[in-house]
Amino acid sequence: MKRVLIIAYYWPPNAGVGVYRWLKFVKYLPQFGWQPVVYTPANPELQALDEALMKDVPPEAEVIKGPITEPYAWYKRFTGRKADERLQTAFLKEDGSGSTWKENIANWLRSNFFIPDARIWWVKPSVKRLQLYLEQHPVDVIVTTGSPHSLHMIGRALKQRTGIPWVADFRDPWTNIDYYDQLKFTRWADAKQRRLEREVLTEADRVITVSWRWAEDLESLGAKHVEVITNGYDPEDLPRPPEPVDECWSLVHVGSITATRDVPELWKALAERVRDDAEFRARFVLRFVGGVDHGVIRSLESAGLMGHVERIGQVSHTAAIRHMQRARVLLLPVNDTPNVMGFLPAKVFEYLGVQRPILAVAPLGADIGKVLGDGHWLVQRGEMGPIHTTVQQLFDRDRTAATPAKRFERRELTGTLARLLDRIVAKDVTVMHRA
Known part of the structure; x- marks a missing residue:
């Protein structure tokens, strides 16, 4: 069975929306001849907990966890939040309060000193840990999924050090994300974000994203081999x-x-x-x-x-x-x-x-x-x-909708991913047809 290393920030029991795409790929990859090896933080900032998601992790999967240092504990202390308070989705304000001066300062610091994002401190220790792991436990392909886009920095470094093919999955845009202009970047920070994005897009062996128009956007930023694999339902x-x-x-x-x-x-x-x-x-x-x-x-x-x-x-x-x-x-x-x-x-x-x-x-x-x-x-x-x-x-006209297309079932989408991984191993650089 071929092996793929998947570097993902969101993983069960974390129940944030970012978890489902790669959890479902991992669930079905063994059925297509691929053993998933997942690398994920041991102590991430949790959006929500759902232990029931663990049932989708197949016995063939290997899960490796590495400790992560994030600035959120400092952020909570500085802004007067409770240590166990869960931070809300980006730019979702449920309480009607405006941003305090402390929140504005903290967000400016996060935007301009944590580039590309608040998980940047996880990159160097992860590269070191995974390089040692790969020397003992080789894989055929490396996949990183963002956001957070810091994870692409891990994949890029591992490709440079090991020569293993690397796939960058863009669940979300980077500099084209809908709230990018609200992050108050300095000119220097904005330039660095765009440089890192361009390096990822041009150095990855393949880029995957979730929609056709976003694939075109990534190509306009320099990506050469962009595949579309949408999200789906199980x-x-x-x-x-x-x-x-x-x-x-x-x-x-x-x-x-x-x-x-x-x-x-x-x-x-x-x-x-x-x-x-x-x-x-x-x-x-x-x-x-x-x-x-x-x-x-x-x-x-x-x-x-x-x-x-x-x-x-x-x-x-x-x-x-x-x-x-x-x-x-x-x-x-x-x-x-x-x-x-x-x-x-x-x-x-x-x-x-x-x-x-x-x-x-x-x-x-x-x-x-x-x-x-x-x-x-x-x-x-x-x-x-x-x-x-x-x-x-x-x-x-109250009625039931039509049966959804089978191509959006998670197992079908995983088959598409597996065929892409097979082509990467075979050094086939053709891009799949975009339906």
Whole structure:
């Protein structure tokens, strides 16, 4: 069995959104002749805990853990936070408070002295540890997955020292990430970020990303061999039998909804339907499962919808899927940011897997339109007429969505990854066809 070293910051029981992509690849890689060796921090900053995720780690997988030093303990002390407080998703503010002067200073220091990110202190000890490991336990390919993009620094150094082929997986953009301009980089720090990004893109044997438009963006930055392997859904994660659909007409968003995902036009359309339609008013529930930015709450209050809002908060992965199955319609507002055309949130594939209708708010021509099949709706921001019409159609034509494409199942996607790894070992540099 061939061996692949996967360097990943997010790993169970950490339940952040970044864990699922490579956890599922690791789950299925042995079925395609690859033994995964995972290197991950022993003591990472946790977003959430979900011990149930450990069941997806196959017996063939080897997991190596190395201690990591992160600046978050200092950050919490400096900003007056509790030591056990979990930091929120980037630019998600649930409490409505503005940033304090201490937070502004800490964030400026993080942006300009921890480059490319706060995990930079993990690079040198990891390279040393893994170089010793590889001398005794060779692998055929090295994979790094970012963000955090510091991990690509580990892969780059290991390739330089060992000659082992290296794949850089971009789950998220680097300098094209939607909040990059909010990080307050100095000119020097911005130049260093862009130089490191360019070195990774040009020196990796392959670059993988999750959407077609982001692949084009990476190529424009210098990458030469970019493959697209999207995220997906695992049929084994879907509760059987499925949860019964809500009696009420529930519009459900699962996951964090940040300020860039606010859709005031939709809230206004829903509020007008509540005002004008007694049946809709009696049955309508807008449910948020996960964090909700305070700016979104203010927008909902302004529209007069808070009487119809349910907030569930953070739940386990299994519970999140149960909420998806119960929904009459699943809400998917795509970030209103410059990289929106390639933004494919990981949850869209689980939305597809539960076969409930999806209401996506995104530009026409965005990559998300490529994955939505029959029984789903896409509307653009600012177009009140189509939004009104779509809300009416969704309420009047309650139905199950079409069966999702098999190519988005996690096992199928892992097969694509395994074939890519096989080609790398065979020194085949052709790029797979992008569907």
